[in-house]
Amino acid sequence: MTAILSIRGVRKTFGGVVANNGISFDVPEGKIVGLIGPNGSGKTTLFNSIVGYHPIDAGSIRFQGREIASLRVPEIARLGLLRTFQQTGIYGKMTCMQNMIISVPQSSDRWRSMFRRVSPAETGKAEDLLKFIGLYAKRQLQAGDLSFGQQKLLEFAMALMNEPRMLLLDEPTAGINPTLINGLISRLRRVNREFGITLLVIEHNMRVIMRLAEYIYCLAHGELLAQGEPDAIQNDQRVINAYLGAR
């Protein structure tokens, strides 16, 4: 089994604060991997480092065997490594359909593609994905008028529209109505299985991540604290201490 993403010795500091320190792990291709840890343990910082949002101080990040630590956000996105945002990233003044259509993968033909018309195939694909996520009836509404949970679903659909190889999801179930969480979990599984998209998921809801992920990494104080199958992580004394405080 090959690693689609491998991180070696990643370190990131903000002034005197060490947000990530010597983190190394692999995400195998085609798997769903969880990333957990108490608040402030450096999960989102690590996500930002991976997608090129800020430069890292030391270490190496390889995606599909290619070093991406020095690339910038749009370049990494075009390689097929996408992230979603904790506080939703959608285009608020555009309709849901427009949000979807502008999320198509960027072609390498930079100048001609700029002035392209929207093709019926793209429209059809956008409609299918909105049906898949359950927002089809609201496709002509402004994205900013959707509820927070619906915006997160839309953001997820936009990411799928981009046909990524791998998705980094930052708390996909936060703010989503608990009755819809089961639906979201099954959709994440289907996306992983049917589209072959590797998922790396930050999640605070333990019930969700233990059911969803096949393998889990746990961060604490900016360092990798533990790793293992969900069952092992759940019973790991170090993880319990990190969350609840050691006795």
Add this chain to the structure above:
Amino acid sequence: MNPAFMRLSLYAGVAILALLAPILVPDYRTQLAFLWVMIVFALTWDLQGGQMGYNSFGNILFFGIGMYACAVLQRDSGLGYFPALFLGMGVGALLAVAVAALLGSGMLGLRGHYFAIGTLGLGIAAGELAGGWEFIGAGAGMVPPLFPGAIGGRESFFYYLCLAVAAITFAFLRWLYAGRFGLAINAIRDDEDKAEAMGLRTTQYKTTAWCISALFLALSGAAVGNMIGFIDSRETAFAGATFGVWMVLMAILGGKGTLWGPVIGAVVFHLTKELFWTYLLGWQRVALGLLIVIIVVFFPRGILGWVHERWPERFGRRVEGSEVKQ
């Protein structure tokens, strides 16, 4: 009536009125020519300020570049009047596009207020430079060559020239907004970080959008320089305090980020401005200032923006069909 037919009759009506105006109201040809220029101002400003979310206060730079470049070519090329004029318009447009591309690659990295303030400096600096450069007349200004045709032909010619520039600008932007480009710059306006995270080449889109504005502004600048018949660095070419501010106001008045908003805004603004200058002479600037305050306070989203907000379902923003089962 179906919407396509209504749209077609609207365009046809506007086109017929526009083409017949010099015959119907010959005394107002120059004022109406300026109306078309105002529409170009508002449309090209809205491409950045409205559609892309980058408020530019320096777009007047490209207008002035087009005006001066055309006049210099008319003076020095030795060609006949019309070949020199059209070649000058082309050269002015190319020069403005080149300047926009050069400035854009640096300045469009600035966001929000920083970009607005940065561009504010552009128009002022250009005015000062032009005012001190002997080659283009410095403070004494430039006089484009005299129009060769019969008396009265000049007004009609420049009316139709400005009309053509405005019509081409509108048609091009309409085509642009209907495709990927329009969606991309809207996405940049709504959330540029997200657009980058989705792999959009944001810098390329932003620079190209500015170049498009520069192109049409330079064309209108070349026409206006000849229409007025005198080029002053700060009063006509780089007139930031008048044209430069008006282009922002007209787009906001009509409705930022819509295709028709800037057109409506330009018409309303130009008409009220001309009326103020005619009937409130002496107080015209006070009245204009009051109008600006009223626009910003009561119509922060502009005329068309207000209509959109009031009747969203008229513009297709509604829940459709039944939700598929979760």
